[in-house]
Amino acid sequence: MAERPLFFPSLPFPSLPFPSLLFPTLPFPRPAVRCRLSNLHSRVASHPPGCTTSPSWVKIKASEMERGGPGSREMRGEYLPKEFDGNRGTSWAERKAEGLHTTLEKEGGLGDAGGVDPSSDTRFFRRLVEHILDMISVLDAEGRVLYNSPSLTRHLGWLPEELEGKCAFDLVHPEDLPRVLGTFRKGLGAPGVTETVEYRFRHKDGSWHFLESVAVNLLHDPAVRGMVISSHDISDRKRMEEELRESEEMHRGLVRASPDAVTVSDLLGNITYVSPQTLRLHGFEREEELLGMNAIRLAAREDREKALAVYRMALEEGMVRNAELTALRKDGSRFPAEISVAVIRDTRGEPRGLVAFTRDISERKKMEMELRNRNEELEAFAHTISHDLLTPVAIVEGYAKAALEADAEGRAEAERECLEAIARGARRMSELISSLLQYA
16 A cells, blocks of 8 residues: 655745755856756756765766766766665765765866855755754655755754655644645645645654645756655744633633623724623614724713713723713613723733723612612601600600609609609600611
8 A cells, every 4th residue: 555645844935946955056167067067967866766876976977078978878877776875875965965066076167167156056055954944845746755954853853864755644633634635735736836734743752743834846847856845833823822812712701791891992982892791781783883983972972071081081091990971872762881991002012992891880870869868768767756755755854853842742643643644755765766776
């Protein structure tokens, strides 16, 4: 059973083709040498990945070309067996780059040019690939790894040689594999077209890392013959995005569950968001009815100056709490409201909007009115009770003095009448006190 094709991410700079990284066009003083080396370059670059061309063979053939020897016959593609290759074990990219560089040195293309631009030196571009932060990979049409840049180890723990010849799809997360395979197959059918995909790739320690890969199909290019992929580790970005989503969901839940109406507006007071409670509070059915409206219009006409002052104070002080005003419903009815306004700031601390928390305080106002009325009644009752209590107290006190005088004079009948009057006064005070306690 054939191995699944392997996909790897592509160059981070599609504008700079991968072949130019390994095989830049160098200036040669002699056109004939430049032409022959171009042919040699094509042959070296197009040999099968499993077959290694000896650098010494390249040197000999390049020398023969310059002398007009039999090297031209060898351009048909005669390769020495691998066991005779002095560079056995070198990577695909190293074989291509070093083979071409050796040939150029032999032909004098580097030494005789009189100060070649470093950007045209193969070693210059190889160092760029080796030290670039993103991971550069080359895959064959079956998805097997031909080359991985050293940055693979820094990001995913694998040594480049550990994955060479293996199917990269084996390390793609199963849930992401169908999408990655689809992108890879799409790239196979579109040479030179750049494709981008995000997926999870297994680290050597077994953890999953999110990668963003850009691939370009250069299978048709004899200098590469592979899918060139640049991958960037976006695990930190994905983690922050997930944390942001969780935070947004938490705050969205808090807003929806809040008994207060939440209204967000820009710095001019134009509404940009309303919670479901805002719709219910003001009698609207759809959010679109309020979006774009100035929040001041939700206040009764006589209180709009007050509402405007609240918003201005919030901008100056950062927050205003528990301001009371009369608010409007869609049908024109009114209700007492309590509003708190705070400034929304961006990451630089600059104001970018306002959020208002509004609650209907009709019930509270009703209770306050009832309490006020009861307090007034209590005050009136206390005044009446105090007056009514003074009368029997005065009666008791007067009859008590009379009883004492009658007792001193020996008038028993008069003393008994005074005591009976005292008893009636006491009963009256008891009744008044009972009424007071009952009201309380």
